[in-house]
Amino acid sequence: xxxxxxxxxxxxxxxxxxxxxxxxxxxxxxxxxxxxxxxxxxxxxxxxxxxxxxxxxxxxxxxxxxxxxxxxxxxxxxxxxxxxxxxxxxxxxxxxxxxxxxxxxxxxxxxxxxxxxxxxxxxxxxxxxxxxxxxxxxxxxxxxxxxxxxxxxxxxxxxxxxxxxxxxxxxxxxxxxxxxxxxxxxxxxxxxxxxxxxxxxxxxxxxxxxxxxxxxxxxxxxxxxxxxxxxxxxxxxxxxxxxxxxxxxxxxxxxxxxxxxxxxxxxxxxxxxxxxxxxxxxxxxxxxxxxxxxxxxxxxxxxxxxxxxxxxxxxxx
Amino acid sequence: xxxxxxxxxxxxxxxxxxxxxxxxxxxxxxxxxxxxxxxxxxxxxxxxxxxxxxxxxxxxxxxxxxxxxxxxxxxxxxxxxxxxxxxxxxxxxxxxxxxxxxxxxxxxxxxxxxxxxxxxxxxxxxxxxxxxxxxxxxxxxxxxxxxxxxxxxxxxxxxxxxxxxxxxxxxxxxxxxxxxxxxxxxxxxxxxxxxxxxxxxxxxxxxxxxxxxxxxxxxxxxxxxxxxxxxxxxxxxxxxxxxxxxxxxxxxxxxxxxxxxxxxxxxxxxxxxxxxxxxxxxxxxxxxxxxxxxxxxxxxxxxxxxxxxxxxxxxxxxxxxxxxxxxxxxxxxxxxxxxxxxxxxxxxxxxxxxxxxxxxxxxxxxxxxxxxxxxxxxxxxxxxxxxxxxxxxxxxxxxxxxxxxxxxxxxxxxxxxxxxxxxxxxxxxxxxxxxxxxxxxxxxxxxxxxxxxxxxxxxxxxxxxxxxxxxxxxxxxxxxxxxxxxxxxxxxxxxxxxxxxxxxxxxxxxxxxxxxxxxxxxxxxxxxxxxxxxxxxxxxxxxxxxxxxxxxxxxxxxxxxxxxxxxxxxxxxxxxxxxxxxxxxxxxxxxxxxxxxxxxxxxxxxxxxxxxxxxxxxxxxxxxxxxxxxxxxxxxxxxxxx
Numbered sequence: 001x002x003x004x005x006x007x008x009x010x011x012x013x014x015x016x017x018x019x020x021x022x023x024x025x026x027x028x029x030x031x032x033x034x035x036x037x038x039x040x041x042x043x044x045x046x047x048x049x050x051x052x053x054x055x056x057x058x059x060x061x062x063x064x065x066x067x068x069x070x071x072x073x074x075x076x077x078x079x080x081x082x083x084x085x086x087x088x089x090x091x092x093x094x095x096x097x098x099x100x101x102x103x104x105x106x107x108x109x110x111x112x113x114x115x116x117x118x119x120x121x122x123x124x125x126x127x128x129x130x131x132x133x134x135x136x137x138x139x140x141x142x143x144x145x146x147x148x149x150x151x152x153x154x155x156x157x158x159x160x161x162x163x164x165x166x167x168x169x170x171x172x173x174x175x176x177x178x179x180x181x182x183x184x185x186x187x188x189x190x191x192x193x194x195x196x197x198x199x200x201x202x203x204x205x206x207x208x209x210x211x212x213x214x215x216x217x218x219x220x221x222x223x224x225x226x227x228x229x230x231x232x233x234x235x236x237x238x239x240x241x242x243x244x245x246x247x248x249x250x251x252x253x254x255x256x257x258x259x260x261x262x263x264x265x266x267x268x269x270x271x272x273x274x275x276x277x278x279x280x281x282x283x284x285x286x287x288x289x290x291x292x293x294x295x296x297x298x299x300x301x302x303x304x305x306x307x308x309x310x311x312x313x314x315x316x317x
Numbered sequence: 318x319x320x321x322x323x324x325x326x327x328x329x330x331x332x333x334x335x336x337x338x339x340x341x342x343x344x345x346x347x348x349x350x351x352x353x354x355x356x357x358x359x360x361x362x363x364x365x366x367x368x369x370x371x372x373x374x375x376x377x378x379x380x381x382x383x384x385x386x387x388x389x390x391x392x393x394x395x396x397x398x399x400x401x402x403x404x405x406x407x408x409x410x411x412x413x414x415x416x417x418x419x420x421x422x423x424x425x426x427x428x429x430x431x432x433x434x435x436x437x438x439x440x441x442x443x444x445x446x447x448x449x450x451x452x453x454x455x456x457x458x459x460x461x462x463x464x465x466x467x468x469x470x471x472x473x474x475x476x477x478x479x480x481x482x483x484x485x486x487x488x489x490x491x492x493x494x495x496x497x498x499x500x501x502x503x504x505x506x507x508x509x510x511x512x513x514x515x516x517x518x519x520x521x522x523x524x525x526x527x528x529x530x531x532x533x534x535x536x537x538x539x540x541x542x543x544x545x546x547x548x549x550x551x552x553x554x555x556x557x558x559x560x561x562x563x564x565x566x567x568x569x570x571x572x573x574x575x576x577x578x579x580x581x582x583x584x585x586x587x588x589x590x591x592x593x594x595x596x597x598x599x600x601x602x603x604x605x606x607x608x609x610x611x612x613x614x615x616x617x618x619x620x621x622x623x624x625x626x627x628x629x630x631x632x633x634x635x636x637x638x639x640x641x642x643x644x645x646x647x648x649x650x651x652x653x654x655x656x657x658x659x660x661x662x663x664x665x666x667x668x669x670x671x672x673x674x675x676x677x678x679x680x681x682x683x684x685x686x687x688x689x690x691x692x693x694x695x696x697x698x699x700x701x702x703x704x705x706x707x708x709x710x711x712x713x714x715x716x717x718x719x720x721x722x723x724x725x726x727x728x729x730x731x732x733x734x735x736x737x738x739x740x741x742x743x744x745x746x747x748x749x750x751x752x753x754x755x756x757x758x759x760x761x762x763x764x765x766x767x768x769x770x771x772x773x774x775x776x777x778x779x780x781x782x783x784x785x786x787x788x789x790x791x792x793x794x795x796x797x798x799x800x801x802x803x804x805x806x807x808x809x810x811x812x813x814x815x816x817x818x819x820x821x822x823x824x825x826x827x828x829x830x831x832x833x834x835x836x837x838x839x840x841x842x843x844x845x846x847x848x849x850x851x852x853x854x855x856x857x858x859x860x861x862x863x864x865x866x867x868x869x870x871x872x873x874x875x876x877x878x879x880x881x882x883x884x885x886x887x888x889x890x891x892x893x894x895x896x897x898x899x900x901x902x903x904x905x906x907x908x909x910x911x912x913x914x915x916x917x918x919x920x921x922x923x924x925x926x927x928x929x930x931x932x933x934x935x936x937x938x939x940x941x942x943x944x945x946x947x948x949x950x951x952x953x954x955x956x957x958x959x
Contacts, residue, residue: 087512154717168926193609194832
């Protein structure tokens with residue numbers, strides 16, 4: 001028995017080696033495969049929110065139809081993804097909200113700005129719509145303290161709970177609380193999933209909730225009245241979150257496309273599609289809603305592409 | 318009675334602590350707003366930025382990091398081309414699914430026996446049926462590459478540490494550290510040097526699995542029966558001869574067992590690795606977290622469990638196959654050779670077929686039960702989260718108000734010097750001078766890092782989760798230890814619980830408890846219970862039967878036997894389980910940063926996505942390590958002193 005394993009492993013190695021030889025030289029079904037066009041293989045970064053998935057999937061489907069091979073990699077936003085672009089493993093971010101946080105990578109030539117994607121983002125603090133109906137004056141930030149006690153939870157340290165946006169998102173909640181002297185505590189939610197959970201449950205159970213959210217997004221379709229339940233802070237006066245005083249509201253943001261230098265230099269049709277890609281919040285919402293409704297992202301994207309042939313034709317240059 | 322004195326000291330200390338904490342509440346808590354940097358975190362951030370900026374210029378990158386990255390990437394990609402990703406214009410990888418299944422069946426058959434081979438193959442096919450074939454193959458490729466590289470480093474170092482006391486002494490602190498370090502922590506530093514992708518993920522996996530391979534190999538060499546070795550030496554064998562002809566063959570079974578543990582360690586990394594862009598089953602799990610699709614998460618999670626069982630059973634069966642001492646008869650040898658030969662031919666034919674028949678090359682889309690599994694788990698989760706929400710929220714609020722908040726006030730909202738002194742006092746009473754000094758140094762470093770307050774928030778959650786884990790874990794451990802059929806029923810759940818990635822049930826927990834600290838705690842509990850139950854169960858079972866018989870004869874009731882005999886006798890196991898449980902809990906509590914638990918884990922995650930907070934995130938990772946060592950040292954000291 002002592003040598004038995006050795007012999008058996010030897011036999012196993014022999015078969016595996018044989019397999020490799022076979023794999024290398026025998027004929028295979030691969031030979032009958034169509035040869036792809038010269039678009040190349042490109043990687044799209046996939047970020048956490050549904051609207052992003054919609055945009056990225058539509059770009060991916062259009063590219064595939066034009067002979068590109070597209071891979072999609074789920075990544076946290078910003079630094080991580082810019083690093084991946086520098087490393088050559090990611091070629092496209094289809095929607096970036098951060099006003100210029102990529103500057104360091106652009107300066108190094110690792111990341112290139114590819115213009116607006118047509119979507120306009122607006123971040124804000126929202127209450128559950130039933131509250132806006134019942135206490136209309138709550139929507140004025142000056143009155144928030146009056147209701148702070150209602151928002152207390154076991155986790156908010158005796159103050160009102162202020163559910164803050166996920167890590168990669170533009171967030172100035174702590175500054176807003178401090179500058180406006182609000183009796184609230186910012187609670188890190190960690191993911192979009194948590195925010196959706198908070199607002200959905202609050203509206204369904206008629207419990208109080210104050211949470212970060214943003215347009216474009218499909219949650220506004222699912223929770224009627226949410227869009228009108230945005231707290232109004234003094235008019236915005238900043239664009240770089242790092243310089244915001246916290247006194248004023250979030251600004252409207254033109255969402256940006258970022259691409260890798262490799263993609264830009266390639267002259268590929270994919271670079272053209274990316275440069276020309278532009279659509280509206282309504283477009284994004286329609287695809288995102290289909291995905292939320294359980295449709296496969298690829299199918300939802302294809303549905304929109306089929307319905308909007310002219311827009312798509314425009315992207316192809 | 319020094320024992321009594323110790324408990325009196327602890328109670329007295331706790332009372333003074335609570336009094337001081339009340340007196341000075343909210344003073345000097347070192348609280349720091351999330352977006353705020355200290356001088357130190359800014360400096361670390363600047364250093365990280367300069368490393369990033371030098372990636373294309375500095376010699377260290379050009380001659381060291383980049384070549385390592387390219388080599389590892391190339392290695393993993395080569396394996397993926399073989400079994401997972403089509404190359405160039407091809408539509409299938411070099412070996413199709415049928416061929417891979419045949420190779421797995423044959424390899425397992427050749428190294429152990431037919432039954433294991435059948436089990437392995439069916440598990441593999443089940444992954445295919447879950448619609449996860451390609452992800453599974455990616456995980457295979459990643460695991461294979463990182464295990465191979467880990468063993469290449471781990472086994473020689475383990476042999477060295479097995480032969481030399483000095484080497485072992487130097488290595489031990491690092492081995493301990495690597496086992497305490499929560500996996501989330503070292504992704505960011507690695508990504509800084511090796512960028513996002515396969516290479517970083519492979520290296521991260523290796524950091525986790527090499528120590529295990531070193532530990533088991535050196536243990537194997539050290540615990541050999543000494544007489545054959547002495548005989549070899551007395552007959553004039555050189556050190557090299559003794560090693561290769563006597564020690565290594567004798568230690569072979571343990572070393573193969575070490576391979577098993579290394580494989581399992583590498584596999585437990587599969588989901589975390591996806592956070593830095595590694596291919597494999599972690600990807601659908603992370604995607605599921607993002608889009609809140611519990612079902613999809615579970616489908617991928619089940620595939621991870623299947624792969625884990627597959628690799629565990631086949632490697633441990635291979636280790637067992639070395640046990641036999643009865644030499645086979647020539648007829649048996651001939652017989653097994655013929656069978657093996659036939660199986661080999663069948664395998665080669667299968668590989669050939671998987672390259673020529675499309676349905677054997679690409680997993681047929683008609684065989685896919687993923688949507689059914691998804692629907693079932695989704696509706697089950699939905700039912701649980703809607704119907705049990707009231708109870709779970711009640712329980713959460715109860716624990717938060719009566720346990721979590723008071724403890725948090727004590728630890729995080731007292732002046733830092735009060736908390737620090739109290740913990741050092743605890744360490745002194747439990748572990749003596751040396752532990753107290755070490756703990757003082759570690760805690761002072763945390764204070765200096767500027768993240769003391771966040772560290773105490775994380776510590777609070779870890780302690781509460783450990784308390785709850787131990788309450789449930791000891792109860793189940795007693796059950797498992799006393800009752801063999803309970804053990805048989807629970808065993809598969811414990812095994813699965815140990816391999817099911819925590820990310821998979823993070824989403825349902827979010828549904829049950831909302832974005833709160835308790836979500837992280839509940840996830841930590843689920844993750845660490847299996848290991849606690851196993852250790853406690855073994856401890857209870859190890860209590861000598863004679864002790865129990867004596868107690869029964871003296872007329873003790875079952876309750877008396879448990880509380881007066883079995884639990885005291887198993888005290889050491891329980892303390893060991895507490896130590897393990899705490900380390901497991903800490904690893905998951907920091908992942909809770911994804912679902913609203915705040916604390917250090919959140920800062921680590923934040924540092925990954927907000928460039929201006931990268932320094933703070935890196936420091937937070939380091940503080941988690943300091944906290945882990947502190948917890949581990951105190952817990953170990955209490956286990957040692959029994």
